[in-house]
Structure formats: C-alpha cells, structure tokens
Amino acid sequence: MSKNGITSVYTIQHCEEDEWLIPVDPSDYDFLVFDGKPRASSWKPVAMRRLKDFGDGLPARPCDFPCGGSGDSCLIMTEAAKERIDSHMKRYGEFLPLRCGDGHFWAFHVTHVVDALNEGASNVLRATDDPDLVLMIKKHAFHPEKIAADWMFKLPQSHGRGSIYVTDPFVSLIHSSGLTGLKFKRVWPHS
Numbered sequence: 001m002s003k004n005g006i007t008s009v010y011t012i013q014h015c016e017e018d019e020w021l022i023p024v025d026p027s028d029y030d031f032l033v034f035d036g037k038p039r040a041s042s043w044k045p046v047a048m049r050r051l052k053d054f055g056d057g058l059p060a061r062p063c064d065f066p067c068g069g070s071g072d073s074c075l076i077m078t079e080a081a082k083e084r085i086d087s088h089m090k091r092y093g094e095f096l097p098l099r100c101g102d103g104h105f106w107a108f109h110v111t112h113v114v115d116a117l118n119e120g121a122s123n124v125l126r127a128t129d130d131p132d133l134v135l136m137i138k139k140h141a142f143h144p145e146k147i148a149a150d151w152m153f154k155l156p157q158s159h160g161r162g163s164i165y166v167t168d169p170f171v172s173l174i175h176s177s178g179l180t181g182l183k184f185k186r187v188w189p190h191s
Helices: 024-030 079-092 168-177
Strands: 009-014 020-023 049-052 076-080 093-100 106-108 125-126 134-139 165-167 182-188
Touching: 020 024, 076 079, 079 093, 079 106, 079 168, 165 168
Parallel strands: 049 093
Antiparallel strands: 009 165, 009 182, 020 049, 076 106, 093 106, 125 134
C-alpha cells in the first residue's frame, strides 16, 4: 500500500531464470491469449511442455508460476500454486486445465474487467484502426475507488487482452505463501 493509503497497482512479471511452460504446437499460443470472456464451458486443455533449459546447457529453475510465453494476459501455474490461491481467486476469473506429461498445470484466465483507468491522467497508445483499443499504457493512473477491494483485474480499454493488474493483497498472498516465479512491477501510484 502506498504512503497515502491508496492500494498500489502492479503488473506481473516472470523471473528470468525460471522455467517456461509452452505449447507443444506453436499455433496453440493463440488459445492462451485471453480476452476476458469466460471460456470454461468450451475449454479444451492445450498440450504443453516444460522448457527446462534455454539451450545454454544451464538448467532453468523450477517454479510455481512458469512463464507461458503468451505475454502477460494469462497466468500459468502448478497444481500446488492453484491449491494455495484457488479460494482467493475464483471471483476474478477461471482456472483452465492444461495438458502436460510432466506435471499438472493450470492457466488462470482473468475475467474480472474493471473500468478503473483514469485515461486523462494516463499516457496511452491507441490502435490507429480502432481508437477505443489501448495497445500500450506508458504511464498508468487509476481511479482508486474503483479498485479498492480488488486483488486482480483487466481493463476494458485493452478489450481484455492486455496486462493482468494486481494489487497489494495479491502480492502479499504470493509472498506469504512462498510461491515462486513471479515478481511485481508497481505501475501506480508513481514514486
């Protein structure tokens, strides 16, 4: 939480030394780019494989949240991570099973979309062919009252495909649970 009592907002990042979980078929990456609309009823588990080294002969570090290589619109996790955070996260999205011969993994699809971006105080890059679509946010500003009780959300301006945003309670949950593989970049409020 920031000094003025406002909940801080972060984007999720992965630790560079950690392993990845990637689709066996590269064309399946598209299934892991989520748009905020529920998919559980039609979901077919994507076949994945663990990338345990990056071709340099050094092993990648196993973790609870491997990078999925599909940007930051999806959060991939182990069965153990799901069990630890499941009860806290159900209101923010859906857990979708993945298929892997080397462990049990889940993709968390954030369906909780909140119109919390203060566009007038933010610096955004819009799509030229769709001015309603925000492609990138260079400087974030949020309406604090719209996210005061939220742990995780996406923004409608990215049509649900953009970054997953998390707040202090989610960051605390991950740190206190001892789960590995995530780090957090505070994007608001600015220091």
